[in-house]
Amino acid sequence: xxxxxxxxxxxxxxxxxxxxxxxxxxxxxxxxxxxxxxxxxxxxxxxxxxxxxxxxxxxxxxxxxxxxxxxxxxxxxxxxxxxxxxxxxxxxxxxxxxxxxxxxxxxxxxxxxxxxxx
Amino acid sequence: xxxxxxxxxxxxxxxxxxxxxxxxxxxxxxxxxxxxxxxxxxxxxxxxxxxxxxxxxxxxxxxxxxxxxxxxxxxxxxxxxxxxxxxxxxxxxxxxxxxxxxxxxxxxxxx
Numbered sequence: 001x002x003x004x005x006x007x008x009x010x011x012x013x014x015x016x017x018x019x020x021x022x023x024x025x026x027x028x029x030x031x032x033x034x035x036x037x038x039x040x041x042x043x044x045x046x047x048x049x050x051x052x053x054x055x056x057x058x059x060x061x062x063x064x065x066x067x068x069x070x071x072x073x074x075x076x077x078x079x080x081x082x083x084x085x086x087x088x089x090x091x092x093x094x095x096x097x098x099x100x101x102x103x104x105x106x107x108x109x110x111x112x113x114x115x116x117x118x
Numbered sequence: 119x120x121x122x123x124x125x126x127x128x129x130x131x132x133x134x135x136x137x138x139x140x141x142x143x144x145x146x147x148x149x150x151x152x153x154x155x156x157x158x159x160x161x162x163x164x165x166x167x168x169x170x171x172x173x174x175x176x177x178x179x180x181x182x183x184x185x186x187x188x189x190x191x192x193x194x195x196x197x198x199x200x201x202x203x204x205x206x207x208x209x210x211x212x213x214x215x216x217x218x219x220x221x222x223x224x225x226x227x228x229x
């Protein structure tokens with residue numbers, strides 16, 4: 001049973017280019033979350049999506065960042081016109097729709113995409 | 119606004135010792151408190167979690183203590199081992215919502 005998959009694992013972009021980060025949730029999971037981790041810091045929430053719907057994007061910068069989770073295929077986090085301050089590790093997490101035995105939608109994290117902007 | 123405060127920032131313990139990491143929260147709507155373990159270059163992995171109607175939860179060498187009135191919770195790692203050396207994050211979650219993480223504690227267990 002594969003876990004959350006993210007690709008690429010490492011991405012290098014020059015200032016002004018676009019970065020596209022992909023996340024395939026665990027099998028059977030329909031909720032996806034994106035978090036950003038700056039060096040030596042904790043994870044900061046960016047966006048929460050369900051299939052074809054953005055549920056909460058309150059942590060997403062208003063400009064240059066967008067996210068989608070289409071009916072088919074992985075979730076995509078897109079960063080346009082990247083700047084050096086976008087360099088970070090971007091983690092995707094997924095959870096099932098139902099709460100399960102624990103009573104909560106436990107989130108399982110992928111290995112992350114480390115974005116470096118030159 | 120930092121809603122979950124974690125301390126200490128770094129911690130060094132000897133093998134066999136007890137590691138204690140503390141977190142405090144502000145939002146009384148939080149109803150789920152997980153701890154995550156992260157190794158360098160890896161994603162966070164769920165270690166143990168607690169609900170506010172329980173004061174303590176133990177799984178193996180890992181124990182969460184929860185004080186609802188003080189809005190504080192802590193992770194205790196008994197008989198700490200070098201393999202426990204990692205960064206630990208506390209987190210809090212409102213029902214059906216995202217996780218709010220603490221800033222992390224870098225734990226080093228010396229052999």
